[in-house]
Amino acid sequence: MERDKVDTEISAYLETLGRQAQAAKVVLQGLDTAQKNRGLERAAEMLLLEKEKLLSANEKDYARAKENGMAEGLLDRLRLTDARIEAMAEGLVQIARLTDPVGEVMETFDRPNGLHIEKVRVPMGVIGIIYEARPNVTADAFGLCFKTGNAVILKGGKDAFYSNQAITAVIREALKEEGIDDNAIQLIENNDRAVTTAFMKLKEYVDVLIPRGGAGLIRSVVENSTVPVIETGTGNCHIYIDEAADLSKAVPIVINAKTQRIGVCNACESLLVHEKVAEKILPALGKALLEKQVEIRGDETVRAQIPEARAADETDYGTEYLDLILSVKTVGSLEEAIAHINRYNTGHSDAILTEDQVHAQKFLREVDSACVYVNASTRFTDGFEFGFGAEIGISTQKLHARGPMGLKELTSYKYQITGDGQVRP
Amino acid sequence: MERDKVDTEISAYLETLGRQAQAAKVVLQGLDTAQKNRGLERAAEMLLLEKEKLLSANEKDYARAKENGMAEGLLDRLRLTDARIEAMAEGLVQIARLTDPVGEVMETFDRPNGLHIEKVRVPMGVIGIIYEARPNVTADAFGLCFKTGNAVILKGGKDAFYSNQAITAVIREALKEEGIDDNAIQLIENNDRAVTTAFMKLKEYVDVLIPRGGAGLIRSVVENSTVPVIETGTGNCHIYIDEAADLSKAVPIVINAKTQRIGVCNACESLLVHEKVAEKILPALGKALLEKQVEIRGDETVRAQIPEARAADETDYGTEYLDLILSVKTVGSLEEAIAHINRYNTGHSDAILTEDQVHAQKFLREVDSACVYVNASTRFTDGFEFGFGAEIGISTQKLHARGPMGLKELTSYKYQITGDGQVRP
Numbered sequence: 100m101e102r103d104k105v106d107t108e109i110s111a112y113l114e115t116l117g118r119q120a121q122a123a124k125v126v127l128q129g130l131d132t133a134q135k136n137r138g139l140e141r142a143a144e145m146l147l148l149e150k151e152k153l154l155s156a157n158e159k160d161y162a163r164a165k166e167n168g169m170a171e172g173l174l175d176r177l178r179l180t181d182a183r184i185e186a187m188a189e190g191l192v193q194i195a196r197l198t199d200p201v202g203e204v205m206e207t208f209d210r211p212n213g214l215h216i217e218k219v220r221v222p223m224g225v226i227g228i229i230y231e232a233r234p235n236v237t238a239d240a241f242g243l244c245f246k247t248g249n250a251v252i253l254k255g256g257k258d259a260f261y262s263n264q265a266i267t268a269v270i271r272e273a274l275k276e277e278g279i280d281d282n283a284i285q286l287i288e289n290n291d292r293a294v295t296t297a298f299m300k301l302k303e304y305v306d307v308l309i310p311r312g313g314a315g316l317i318r319s320v321v322e323n324s325t326v327p328v329i330e331t332g333t334g335n336c337h338i339y340i341d342e343a344a345d346l347s348k349a350v351p352i353v354i355n356a357k358t359q360r361i362g363v364c365n366a367c368e369s370l371l372v373h374e375k376v377a378e379k380i381l382p383a384l385g386k387a388l389l390e391k392q393v394e395i396r397g398d399e400t401v402r403a404q405i406p407e408a409r410a411a412d413e414t415d416y417g418t419e420y421l422d423l424i425l426s427v428k429t430v431g432s433l434e435e436a437i438a439h440i441n442r443y444n445t446g447h448s449d450a451i452l453t454e455d456q457v458h459a460q461k462f463l464r465e466v467d468s469a470c471v472y473v474n475a476s477t478r479f480t481d482g483f484e485f486g487f488g489a490e491i492g493i494s495t496q497k498l499h500a501r502g503p504m505g506l507k508e509l510t511s512y513k514y515q516i517t518g519d520g521q522v523r524p
Numbered sequence: 525m526e527r528d529k530v531d532t533e534i535s536a537y538l539e540t541l542g543r544q545a546q547a548a549k550v551v552l553q554g555l556d557t558a559q560k561n562r563g564l565e566r567a568a569e570m571l572l573l574e575k576e577k578l579l580s581a582n583e584k585d586y587a588r589a590k591e592n593g594m595a596e597g598l599l600d601r602l603r604l605t606d607a608r609i610e611a612m613a614e615g616l617v618q619i620a621r622l623t624d625p626v627g628e629v630m631e632t633f634d635r636p637n638g639l640h641i642e643k644v645r646v647p648m649g650v651i652g653i654i655y656e657a658r659p660n661v662t663a664d665a666f667g668l669c670f671k672t673g674n675a676v677i678l679k680g681g682k683d684a685f686y687s688n689q690a691i692t693a694v695i696r697e698a699l700k701e702e703g704i705d706d707n708a709i710q711l712i713e714n715n716d717r718a719v720t721t722a723f724m725k726l727k728e729y730v731d732v733l734i735p736r737g738g739a740g741l742i743r744s745v746v747e748n749s750t751v752p753v754i755e756t757g758t759g760n761c762h763i764y765i766d767e768a769a770d771l772s773k774a775v776p777i778v779i780n781a782k783t784q785r786i787g788v789c790n791a792c793e794s795l796l797v798h799e800k801v802a803e804k805i806l807p808a809l810g811k812a813l814l815e816k817q818v819e820i821r822g823d824e825t826v827r828a829q830i831p832e833a834r835a836a837d838e839t840d841y842g843t844e845y846l847d848l849i850l851s852v853k854t855v856g857s858l859e860e861a862i863a864h865i866n867r868y869n870t871g872h873s874d875a876i877l878t879e880d881q882v883h884a885q886k887f888l889r890e891v892d893s894a895c896v897y898v899n900a901s902t903r904f905t906d907g908f909e910f911g912f913g914a915e916i917g918i919s920t921q922k923l924h925a926r927g928p929m930g931l932k933e934l935t936s937y938k939y940q941i942t943g944d945g946q947v948r949p
Contacts, residue, residue, distance in 0.1 A: 125866075125890065208911060214900060216910060223922050224892065302746070306922050321727070321750050327923040328752070348945040355947035441550075463940045465550065467649065475639060475943030484948070485641060485939075486633060497648050497731045497936035498752040499924035511922035514910075515888045518900030520773040522780035523909070 109289065109297050116252055116285050117304025120225040123250040123282035128222055130279070132199040135246055138283075139195040142273040143188040146238065149269045150184050156265035157234065164232070164258045172362060177232045177259055187238040187266075194242040197488045200507045201248045215517045220510050222248035224306040227298060229320060231312040232256035237266045240311075241284045243491045247509040250283050252305065254298055256312075257290040264288065299324035306511075311492050314419065329500060331492035334364035334447035335419045336477040339436040339462070341453035342373040346380050348474055349452050350387050355476040356450070358391045362421045364493060365448050365480040369416060370427045371436045374400065377429050381405055388425060397427040416443045433458050437465045444468055446495045448477040469495060469502035534714065534722050541677055541710050542729025545650040548675040548707035553647055555704070557624040560671055563708075564620040567698040568613040571663065574694045575609050581690035582659065589657070589683045597787060602657045602684055612663040612691075619667040622913045625932045626673045642940045647673035649731040651934065652723060654745060656737040657681035662691045665736075666709045668916045672934040675708050677730065679723055681737075682715040689713065724749035731936075736917050739844065754925060754933075756917035759789035759872035760844045761902040764861040764887070766878035767798040771805050773899055774877050775812050780901040781875070783816045787846045789918060790873050790905040794841060795852045796861045799825065802854050806830055813850060822852040841868045858883050862890045869893055871920045873902040894920060894927035 130138075146153065157179035164177055203220040210216065226249045228240045237253060244251035255263040263286055271281035287294060299308060302325045310320040314333045321328055338356055340349050356367035372380060377400050385405030388395055395401070396411035408427065415426040416439070430436045440449050450472035451462040459473040470480045480503060482490025487505030494500045500508040555563075571578065582604035589602055628645040635641065651674045653665045662678060669676035680688040688711055696706035712719060724733060727750045735745040739758045746753055763781055765774050781792035797805060802825050810830030813820055820826070821836035833852065840851040841864070855861045865874050875897035876887040884898040895905045905928060907915025912930030919925045925933040 128889070210909070210911060214904060325746050327755075327921055329923070345945075351947050352945065359948055459942070465553065468938065470939045470941060473940075473942045475941060475946040476948050478948035479639060479941065479946070480939075484635070486635060496752055498754070501936055502939050511926055513893065514895045514905075514927050515898075516895060516900060516904065517884070517898045520770070520777065521900040521904065522776050523784055523901050523903040 105291065106293060106297075109291060109294050112289060113287070113294070113297055113301055114304070116287065117225070117301050119282040120250040120252055120285060121304055123280040124222070124224050126280040127245070127248045127250055127283055130248065134277075134279070135199065135248070136195040138245060138274055138277050138279050139191045139242055141277050142238075142241070142270045143191040143195075145269045145273040146184060146188040146191070146266070149265075150181065153179055153184055153262065153265050153269070154181075156261040159261045160232075160259050169258065173232060173258075177234065177262070179234055179262060183235060187235050190235075190239055191242045194246050194489055197246065197506060199246065200510050205512060212521050213518065214521055217515045218512050219515055220507075221513050223509060223511050225250045225252065225304055226509065227252045227254070227301070227305045227308040227326065229254045229295065229298070229308065229310045229312070229316065230256065231316065232258035234259045234262035234266060236311060237263045237286070238270065240491065241270055243489055243506060243509060245283055247506050249509060250285075252285050252287065252298070254287040254295055260288075260290060296323050299326060302326050309492060329492070329494050329504070330496045331494055331504075332364045333419055333445045333495060334366070334480075334493070335368050335417065335443060335445045336365060336447055337369045337371060337440045337444060337449040338367050338477065339371040339430075339440065339449070339451045340373060340376060340380060341433060341436075341451055341455065341458050342375040343455035343458055344373075344376060344380075344452040345454050345474075346376065349380055350384055352450070352452060352474070352476050353384060354387050354391060356478055357388065357393055357425050358423070359476075359478055361423055363478075364419075365477050366421070367450075367477050368418065368420050368426065369443065370425055371430050371439060372401075372427065373433075373436070374429045374431055377401070377404060381427075392423050394424045395427055396424065398429055400429040401427045419445065433461060437462060441465075441467050446497075447493065448472065448480040450475060450477050469493065530716065531718060531722075534716060534719050537714055538712070538719070538722055538726055539729070541712065542650070542726050544707040545675040545677055545710060546729055548705040549647070549649050551705040552670070552673045552675055552708055555673065559702075559704070560624065560673070561620040563670060563699055563702050563704050564616045564667055566702050567663075567666070567695045568616040568620075570694050570698040571609060571613040571616070571691070574690075575606065578604055578609055578687065578690050578694070579606075581686040584686045585657075585684050594683065598657065598683075602659065602687070604659055604687060608660060612660050615660075615664055616667045619671050619914055622671065622931060624671065625935050630937055637946050638943065639946055640942045643937050644940055645932075645935050646938050648934060648936050650675045650677065650729055652677045652679070652726070652730045652733040652751060654679045654720065654723070654733065654735045654737070654741065655681065656741065657683035659684045659687035659691060661736060662688045662711070663695065665916065666695055668914055668931060668934055670708055672931050674934060675710075677710050677712065677723070679712045679720055685713075685715060721748050724751060727751050734917055754917070754919050754929070755921045756919055756929075757789045758844055758870045758920060759791070759905075759918070760793050760842065760868060760870045761790060761872055762794045762796060762865045762869055762874040763792050763902065764796040764855075764858075764865065764874070764876045765798060765801060765805060766858060766861075766876055766880065766883050767800040768880035768883055769798075769801060769805075769877040770879050770899075771801065774805055775809055777875070777877060777899070777901050778809060779812050779816060781903055782813065782818055782850050783848070784901075784903055786848055788903075789844075790902050791846070792875075792902050793844050793851065794868065795850055796855050796864060797826075797852065798858075798861070799854045799856055802826070802829060806852075817848050819849045820852055821849065823854055825854040826852045844870065858886060862887060866890075866892050871922075872918065873897065873905040875900060875902050894918065
């Protein structure tokens with residue numbers, strides 16, 4: 100009974116947000132690029148002006164999270180500092196400088212009956228973002244959605260609630276000052292767990308839902324959402340050292356992909372080595388990895404070459420460690436490497452190290468991932484590294500967008516057809 | 525207990541199909557355009573050769589459906605004839621003649637660090653299609669998926685089961701003769717209702733699910749699927765007769781959009797008329813509609829001009845009749861027309877009749893539909909009419925594809941990145 104009442108209130112609350120977003124969507128579609136850029140710049144200014152307010156809201160979150168025993172890495176992500184607020188503001192200014200994809204005429208075709216058809220790039224409409232306790236995502240997601248003419252509804256992690264609330268309030272104030280509907284950004288301020296699930300079913304008002312976070316969050320969104328979802332960010336990324344690899348490239352690339360940053364989705368989690376080069380490469384590689392404190396989990400051949408390695412099991416090959424751990428396996432052929440990768444990867448990023456062009460082409464073609472590399476670190480799968488100037492996430496699905504998603508990936512298109520009385524015979 | 529056993533069997537069955545499709549996917553990705561075209565042509569030949577087998581399988585379905593009291597319109601869709609089998613075969617030949625989109629290099633960019641990035645068009649992988657009792661969809665969906673290098677798993681309506689089974693068997697035989705993995709097309713042959721729901725959750729093996737059918741089927745897929753879905757085909761399409769309309773165009777366009785074919789998603793279901801031209805246009809329009817046996821449901825102004833019209837209520841404005849019924853409403857302004865359409869439409873196709881360019885542009889921009897028309901019938905929303913040469917359905921969502929979907933819309937892309945030892949600093 101009590102629960103029913105709560106659920107009814109949640110529905111009403113979300114519908115209000117949905118309706119407001121739909122109204123804002125229409126306003127945003129009517130803004131030109133200059134107006135949107137002014138909104139972004141004003142929001143950036145205000146974030147800097149209101150720094151103290153943001154820091155003190157964040158302090159509340161941080162103190163509570165610490166008290167609740169949040170892990171060090173998560174606490175670090177939650178923390179706002181002067182420098183991080185400046186980076187947040189700078190991010191919005193950068194987005195203002197990017198080319199506006201909306202309005203682009205992508206194709207035109209004239210039909211024999213005289214109909215003129217234009218395929219025009221348009222905003223998605225209303226975008227929902229569900230994320231964890233990282234307050235910078237609040238400003239970032241707003242910036243990308245706003246630049247592309249989309250209204251955004253945010254559901255952030257409850258541990259960052261006060262920070263998100265403060266950031267959202269500042270941005271809304273900035274929009275108001277620019278005479279723009281401040282419902283362009285709305286934060287879901289009810290932290291009841293049922294709200295998140297109900298949000299995933301707000302199909303009438305939300306055009307696409309993008310979860311940003313760990314595998315658990317993403318799974319939950321995929322399972323519960325009736326709104327179309329773009330899956331992002333789980334990366335069980337592989338590097339395969341081919342028999343024709345230039346071994347002098349192997350150590351630096353593997354060390355970079357595994358250790359340059361460990362908690363990210365484009366970090367290498369699993370290494371395959373052709374058995375013909377295992378003896379030559381594994382000792383040096385093992386030494387370099389161990390120096391970086393990487394725990395190695397390998398098969399028998401690997402353990403023969405790297406005595407410090409532990410035994411790997413099937414679970415290891417399917418695990419995105421996000422930690423200083425690497426599974427290592429020897430394979431008998433390129434085909435075996437490709438089959439293993441296609442079995443265990445998450446469709447994110449995989450690399451081959453080889454000087455053989457035929458092997459390289461086969462790997463590029465047959466590995467079923469968003470980003471497939473030859474002789475480079477998987478860490479380059481990133482909107483900025485790709486030159487997109489921004490990134491809302493890295494899609495691991497094949498529908499709509501794959502790999503790093505920039506501004507274009509936050510748009511849809513429509514067909515505008517002009518005639519002079521045509522009817523279908 | 526018994527149910528549990530059935531569910532376990534269903535899971536095992538679907539997983540087998542999924543694994544087979546995944547294996548076929550790899551083979552299909554390796555085929556060149558000529559090989560795919562030969563497969564299509566051979567399948568077309570075999571459908572003609574095995575006409576008798578198809579007709580007798582269809583006869584079984586038809587007799588059973590008739591006995592079960594299936595409605596006349598549905599019986600007609602279920603029926604196979606010589607001509608329809610020839611059309612099915614011809615459809616495959618046509619698809620063979622279309623340009624193969626797979627392998628297209630969509631973009632290339634060279635990064636300052638020397639990385640060369642190519643965005644390449646690739647097959648989706650495995651496509652699932654859920655449809656109703658229309659056997660022609662079986663060959664058609666196979667043709668489009670096969671040409672784009674995708675393996676397809678089909679779940680057809682149980683009323684067309686024997687027909688689908690026969691068509692699938694013939695196509696599989698043709699592929700085998702061409703030395704191509706016949707699991708490129710698989711039909712789900714278990715008609716337990718639970719199979720369809722389980723199929724919607726076969727995320728590990730299916731990359732995208734496309735429901736083709738009525739609103740109920742599509743709703744069920746959207747609600748239950750964990751596989752990414754492309755929603756297709758519900759069309760509550762509007763025509764708005766503006767105050768600046770050329771009234772001589774209005775009657776032919778409305779009659780065409782409403783009556784040229786009534787059971788289709790791009791038929792007009794609702795008409796809006798600016799109050800300033802209501803008196804001028806409604807009597808003639810009413811007469812023409814009534815001559816075509818169209819039942820008119822209108823507001824007071826409409827009923828004053830067309831005495832035969834019944835009163836419309838809110839439900840009418842939200843209904844896709846797929847029948848000889850049209851709701852008609854007068855509006856006081858273009859803005860009111862746009863707001864009404866955006867409230868009640870299904871994001872499919874909507875048209876304005878006007879000679880005023882400013883009104884036309886506003887309508888094109890602000891109506892949130894896949895296809896927005898000026899001075900033409902909504903019936904043109906169709907892959908063939910757009911010149912795509914084929915159509916798998918009409919998307920009413922904004923993610924991935926919108927409007928008529930041809931071959932390109934059955935593809936995804938991947939990034940292929942080539943370096944010479946780059947690591948991320």
